[in-house]
Amino acid sequence: MKWNIRQEKAGDEAAIAEVTRAAFAGKAYADGDEDELPAKLRDTGALVLSLVAVQGTKVIGHVALSPARIGGTKCLGLGPVSVKPDVQGKGIGSALVNHAVAVAGAYGRGGVVLMGDPAFYGRLGFVSEGGTTYNGKPSKHLQILGFEDTPSGDATFHSAFSE
Incomplete structure (x- = not known):
């Protein structure tokens, strides 16, 4: 199976929403609106980076980066990450x-932060840091990859995640 990663381009929006919808469908941890997040971030100018995995011309995966903070440190929030179920x-x-x-x-940010499965993201270098909270509470699902030091404090994501 051959596939490539490239930056999102005009016309990918519907395919990104569909891949995200399919990837999160029926998952216990899903809120049910993950497929709307890339569009909300795009529409508010907060989609810092949007990458797609493509097989030929077909979008089979997607990842988004948007502004986030951990305490006073500017970071990037990673998510949603989605891959079509038949190629996961x-x-x-x-x-x-x-x-x-x-x-x-x-x-030039302090790192990348996300809410996700520690087993998956831990393999990629992310850690759950005891000094970091989300809404004032610790969470093993709050994962951080610091670029120099691991930031600590309360993590905040773009408002599109809580709308």
């Missing part, structure tokens, strides 16, 4: 995350 487990999600993190290092 082939390294596409890991490649999208690793590519996004590599690009994120050029933005």
